[in-house]
Amino acid sequence: MQWQDDIKAAEARITGHIVETPVLRSAAFGRDIALKLEQMQHTGSFKCRGAFNTLLAADVPEAGVVAASGGNHGAAVAFAASQLGHRARIFVPEIAGPAKIGLIQRTGAELTVVPGEYANALELAEREASESGAMQIHAYDAPLTVSGQGTVMSEWERQGLDADTVLIAVGGGGLIAGALAWLGGRRKVVAVEPMTSCALHAALEAGAPVDVAVSGEAANALGARRIGRICFDLAKDGGVESVRVPDGAIIEAQKALWHAHRQLVEPAGSTALAALMSGAYVPAPGERVAVLVCGGNIAPEPEIALR
Structure with a gap:
């Protein structure tokens, strides 16, 4: 319960300094899903x-x-x-x-x-x-950072989130840690990582945070060499499901967000959606799914966006 109190305090603290980012419902990606457009936050990410x-x-x-x-x-x-x-x-x-x-x-x-x-x-x-x-100020493994990132999920629920499962891209783990801390097991959370930058997946397999090699399209945002301890503990205790996606699927999801809704995001921002589009995560019949779009800091490049 302490985490939820910390996140409530964080939300009160940062109100007026951050954007309440919009939510979109879409059937453009093979099923009806909810998307939280956090790439529309100040500086283009939830950070x-x-x-x-x-x-x-x-x-x-x-x-x-x-x-x-x-x-x-x-x-x-x-x-x-x-x-x-x-x-x-x-x-x-x-x-x-x-x-x-x-x-x-x-x-x-x-x-x-x-x-x-x-x-x-x-x-x-x-x-x-x-x-x-x-x-x-640590990027992901500090209580004030994690409770701040947790306001994404508290805000989304206040906006009427109607989902059984939330897919979240993972780098060092601050965002998903905040979501897990707020939700406390009330919804299923799926961790999505690139095949070539998967610190949480490796840690869950090893039973402790371990160093991993980092490369690939999303490495400049999801390229932590070792998962944060706060994230690891919350993910382990929460029984988080971990899936990985190849770079090709990340780029396809990036293009799909542009073609369907004119949302130009960086590879990290499309990674969670890539899990759905590629079949890395297959929802059960009737499962309501939400996807967190987390970052949009990419130079507009028509050869990526428009093909």
Whole structure:
């Protein structure tokens, strides 16, 4: 029950700072489903919820904040810090891509692009926080981050979510952890990961968080080398079903969202839908399904969107 209280407090805290994102019902993907369009959030992803919750709840030092990110978390922290008057230093891996790097630069944050992947950016961010006295905001494995992300699900239920099962893409696990924390087993939650970036799937198989190799179309958003401990514990206790999808299915779902509803999302944003479209997750007869669309930070590329 503590998690639900924390998420309620987070929702009260961040109201007025974040967008209440719309919900769409669609029969365009082979069955009637509900979609939560969280890519329409500030900075193009759900990450602003955790960023604002953390900054509003904490006593931010004069040195400001530091964050490591595949891109979306960094943009969210940079945006929230700029809105609240704090200095921000963001570290992202070179695979973050031009759309996310440009988004962070436009906030006025100090940006460092790091060779390698998210884990390399995190190492430098931790060093910077230690040396400068700045507060580090973890992308997914921190209680204030998780409770902030949990407001996606509390908001969706308040909007009338009518589903037995919710499909959620997983990187480091902050979003699905927040959903699990809020739902407390009241709905089935399916974790969807790319075949080549599947830290939660590997952890559930191993019985503990383990390091995994990271690559693929969605690696700049779902490319955590190791699942967060908070997510792992909630997923294990909640009996989460874990499925994986290939890059080809992710791109097909990305295109389908554009063709059906003119929603241009990044690969991570279409990953949960890919599980339905590819058959990686097959609902039971009569099962009501909802899909969380989590990110839209992609440079508009007609060759992807319009084919």
